[in-house]
Amino acid sequence: MTDTHAIDxxxxxxxxxxxxxxxxxxxxxxxxxxxxxxxxxxxPSGCGKTTLLRMIGGFEDITKGQILLxxxxxxxxxxxxxxxNTVFQQYALFPHLTVYExxxxxxxxxxxxxxxxxxxxxxxxxxIRMAEFAERKxxxxxGGQQQRVALARALAPQPKVLLLDEPLSAxxxxxxxxxxxxxxxxxxxxGITFIFVTHDQEEALTMSDRIAVMSNxxxxxxxxxxxxxxxxxxxxxxxxxxxxxxxxxxxxxxEKSPAKASKAKASKAQAAAKDQVKLCVDLECxxxxxxxxxxxxxxxGKQINVMxxxxxxxxxxxxxxxxxxxxxxxxxxxxxxLGTDTQVQLLLDDGESLLARLQNTIDATSSFGVGNKVExxxxxxxxxxxxx
Amino acid sequence: xxxxxxxxSWYPGFREMAWLCLIILYAxxxxxxxxxxxxxxxxxxxxxxxLVWYNEVFFGPEAGKFKQAxxxxxxxxxxxxxxxxxxxxLSALAMIRGRAFRGQAVTFGLINLPLMVPEIVTAVAxxxxxxxxxxxxxxxxxxxxxxVFCIPFAYLPIAARLQGISNxxxxxxxxxxxxxxxxxxxxxxxxxxxxxxxGFLLAFIISLDDFIITNFVKGAGVETLPTAIFGAVKxxxxxxxxxxxxxxxxxxxxxxxxxxxxSRMGNNxx
Ligand SMILES: Nc1ncnc2c1ncn2[C@@H]1O[C@H](COP(=O)(O)OP(=O)(O)O)[C@@H](O)[C@H]1O
Ligand SMILES: [Mg+2]
Numbered sequence: 001m002t003d004t005h006a007i008d009x010x011x012x013x014x015x016x017x018x019x020x021x022x023x024x025x026x027x028x029x030x031x032x033x034x035x036x037x038x039x040x041x042x043x044p045s046g047c048g049k050t051t052l053l054r055m056i057g058g059f060e061d062i063t064k065g066q067i068l069l070x071x072x073x074x075x076x077x078x079x080x081x082x083x084x085n086t087v088f089q090q091y092a093l094f095p096h097l098t099v100y101e102x103x104x105x106x107x108x109x110x111x112x113x114x115x116x117x118x119x120x121x122x123x124x125x126x127x128i129r130m131a132e133f134a135e136r137k138x139x140x141x142x143g144g145q146q147q148r149v150a151l152a153r154a155l156a157p158q159p160k161v162l163l164l165d166e167p168l169s170a171x172x173x174x175x176x177x178x179x180x181x182x183x184x185x186x187x188x189x190x191g192i193t194f195i196f197v198t199h200d201q202e203e204a205l206t207m208s209d210r211i212a213v214m215s216n217x218x219x220x221x222x223x224x225x226x227x228x229x230x231x232x233x234x235x236x237x238x239x240x241x242x243x244x245x246x247x248x249x250x251x252x253x254x255e256k257s258p259a260k261a262s263k264a265k266a267s268k269a270q271a272a273a274k275d276q277v278k279l280c281v282d283l284e285c286x287x288x289x290x291x292x293x294x295x296x297x298x299x300x301g302k303q304i305n306v307m308x309x310x311x312x313x314x315x316x317x318x319x320x321x322x323x324x325x326x327x328x329x330x331x332x333x334x335x336x337x338l339g340t341d342t343q344v345q346l347l348l349d350d351g352e353s354l355l356a357r358l359q360n361t362i363d364a365t366s367s368f369g370v371g372n373k374v375e376x377x378x379x380x381x382x383x384x385x386x387x388x
Numbered sequence: 389x390x391x392x393x394x395x396x397s398w399y400p401g402f403r404e405m406a407w408l409c410l411i412i413l414y415a416x417x418x419x420x421x422x423x424x425x426x427x428x429x430x431x432x433x434x435x436x437x438x439l440v441w442y443n444e445v446f447f448g449p450e451a452g453k454f455k456q457a458x459x460x461x462x463x464x465x466x467x468x469x470x471x472x473x474x475x476x477x478l479s480a481l482a483m484i485r486g487r488a489f490r491g492q493a494v495t496f497g498l499i500n501l502p503l504m505v506p507e508i509v510t511a512v513a514x515x516x517x518x519x520x521x522x523x524x525x526x527x528x529x530x531x532x533x534x535x536v537f538c539i540p541f542a543y544l545p546i547a548a549r550l551q552g553i554s555n556x557x558x559x560x561x562x563x564x565x566x567x568x569x570x571x572x573x574x575x576x577x578x579x580x581x582x583x584x585x586x587g588f589l590l591a592f593i594i595s596l597d598d599f600i601i602t603n604f605v606k607g608a609g610v611e612t613l614p615t616a617i618f619g620a621v622k623x624x625x626x627x628x629x630x631x632x633x634x635x636x637x638x639x640x641x642x643x644x645x646x647x648x649x650x651s652r653m654g655n656n657x658x
Contacts, residue, residue, distance in 0.1 A: 057559075057563060058562075058563075059559050059562075059563075078562070079559070079562040079563050080562045080563070080564075080565045080566055080567060084563075085563055085564065086559075086560070086563045088556055088559070088560060090554065090556055092554070092556040092557050092559070092560040094557060094560070094561075094575055094579075095579065096578045096579060105561070105564050105566075105574075106564035106565055109564055109565035109566045109567075109570060110565050153564070154563075154564075157564065157565065
């Protein structure tokens with residue numbers, strides 16, 4: 001048992017049978033989750049996150065493939081035989097039992113001795129700051145309190161892996177943000193592997209060690225929040241995580257102009273993922289000879305999509321100066337003030353639209369208005385080639 | 389709600405219609421109740437308050453007959469209610485929590501069919517059935533018949549309750565290391581309990597009250613309270629019948645109220 005993963009998903013397929021149109025909820029997916037990881041399954045509604053979580057918990061049969069828990073195949077075990085606990089989306093606190101009895105339920109079923117059950121249950125209630133509510137029934141608690149009791153109940157038996165299915169989705173915004181911190185704290189404190197399901201990209205980015213972005217029953221990309229935000233592999237991930245401008249480009253060859261050695265070094269440091277290559281591309285909007293990062297090699301002459309985040313784009317009023325690198329002309333279509341940022345909708349001279357986001361720093365002055373002609377700089381270091 | 393009920397009383401004739409319905413429904417019951425306290429053998433002329441007919445019921449010449457009939461009725465009602473509630477609970481679990489099976493819709497129809505079949509048809513059919521298999525008529529035949537027709541009455545509240553319980557609670561219990569047996573005993577059964585209790589009470593009252601089927605399948609000389617009352621009435625209505633009826637009515641109201649309170653308690657809890 002050296003260096004085993006907490007969970008291995010091995011070629012797992014799930015088909016919900018149906019007479020006329022069976023649903024393929026998961027399509028031959030494989031990946032591993034490390035011990036002590038806060039791992040998030042992120043994707044739009046219906047992409048199969050809950051299905052995967054329920055299969056790990058043992059509530060759903062596996063059509064094909066295997067799930068390993070610390071190296072052992074648990075695919076055929078009943079859910080009460082798996083050392084894995086779940087925080088259900090609807091909490092599912094037992095309404096006829098008190099908070100204390102709810103939290104102690106798992107330990108009692110495991111046949112732990114009475115003293116241990118008592119201390120462990122009280123420790124859990126302390127952990128979620130609910131000790132004084134021990135004798136209440138779930139119906140006498142607020143939504144946030146019920147949520148924390150559900151968490152304590154699932155943590156009490158000290159599972160090897162904790163599964164959480166959109167546990168924060170029923171809470172209001174303030175509470176949700178507070179609970180994010182608390183969940184992260186508890187995960188660090190207990191050292192239990194968390195598998196967290198959400199469709200909220202902000203939640204995923206702020207809490208996770210690693211994220212698996214899913215869509216249509218497939219895993220699109222797995223990586224740290226930074227990797228996924230900075231280096232999305234395809235259009236789906238680029239669009240689902242944050243906002244993205246997708247531009248058309250043509251590959252003109254491998255990386256060019258090694259003369260700018262210092263700049264290349266800096267950009268190498270920027271490349272989060274190791275397995276990246278550099279390509280030279282021409283953007284369709286007119287900027288030529290850009291050296292950009294890509295996860296896959298493309299042949300010369302290939303039409304590809306590249307991505308740039310709105311906050312990486314720079315806008316300046318039209319000027320007559322020279323030495324403008326990576327710059328195209330465009331028109332300001334609209335400006336929306338968003339508090340911390342200002343969002344600018346641009347129309348490039350070749351007809352493509354582009355979204356930019358400028359931070360509202362102290363000295364930020366709007367040096368341009370709607371309808372103005374502006375210069376738009378797209379730094380090559382912030383551009384990523386996307387695979388299909 | 390308050391608003392609509394206020395409005396509806398504005399319709400011309402609504403008030404009168406409502407009173408008429410209430411009177412038609414309850415006047416006979418009230419008359420029976422009032423005259424059971426009449427100090428006279430007449431059932432139409434009021435001669436003052438007295439408990440003489442209640443005394444007659446408990447200590448009069450027919451007291452033995454009615455006592456035996458009451459014991460029979462209660463015994464049958466309790467046994468029939470317990471048995472049909474158990475069967476109804478198991479059927480509800482199979483129908484609602486079991487895997488989908490071929491003929492599920494037909495099964496659902498079969499469970500509830502006795503509610504739709506005219507009681508006299510069931511009575512005749514049951515009688516023919518017992519006769520054809522040579523089953524001796526007596527308390528046991530009444531009990532069997534009662535169990536059968538009580539099942540749908542017990543089934544309805546139990547199934548309604550079970551349908552309202554999301555299966556996520558059972559999943560949560562299994563997730564927390566409960567075996568299927570423990571999951572039922574510790575989680576599902578307590579959550580179903582209000583439905584089971586009202587099913588039981590409904591079955592109990594239906595059995596206690598049944599006349600038609602009982603009258604067909606009872607053996608000679610075996611009486612339940614309704615058949616005994618019917619027999620007595622055939623020889624002329626005496627106020628002691630009114631006293632018995634009032635007692636039965638009081639018992640029914642008590643049970644229905646308990647059943648209502650239990651189900652309301654269960655609904656409030658979650
Ligand atoms: N019990 C089920 N029977 C049939 N189809 C289902 C069932 N549960 C989920 N699905 C389908 O499987 C797909 C994935 O669902 P789910 O795992 O719940 O997605 P998510 O949690 O990501 O929203 C959806 O298309 C959904 O309609
Ligand atoms: Mg889901």
